[in-house]
Amino acid sequence: MTGPFSVNQTQVHTLRAGDGPVVSNNATVSVCYMGVNGRDGSVFDSSYQRGVPVDFPLTGVVPGFQKAIAGQKVGSTVAVAMTSADGYPEGQPRAGILPGDTLVFAIKILSAS
Known part of the structure; x- marks a missing residue:
């Protein structure tokens, strides 16, 4: 990547489809993830x-994470670019994220309840 990466709307791409149940909007999920700052x-x-x-309720995370999962x-x-x-x-x-930064996550969904 040569320069800053940004999106003007959140985009979600399924890299590999699982064969488990569909995750509901208010599920509690267990995931592995990596977050990259698009700016640098x-x-x-x-x-x-x-x-x-990491386990968390989808109702308690940033909207981009909810949209992705x-x-x-x-x-x-x-993958989500938010x-x-x-x-x-x-x-x-604390994470070095500035206002306006696009964030890119790779998320593996392990379970949902």
Whole structure:
């Protein structure tokens, strides 16, 4: 990647479709993921680096994560490029995210309940 990457609307791509049940909008999911900042290509968060999946309710995460996971099948791997509005509109200084940054996530959906 040569320069900053940004999108003007959140885009979700299924990289590999799973064969599990469809994830509902209000499911609690277990995922592995990696997040990259489109502005500079830096990895700002990775459950892979920590070596453990992350569990959370879809109702308690940024809209871009919800859009990426809800409606997918368990076992799927998805990529999402989310606008700042669907990520951290005010930025997230701890993670080096500035207002306006496009965020790109690769997400593997392990389970949903």
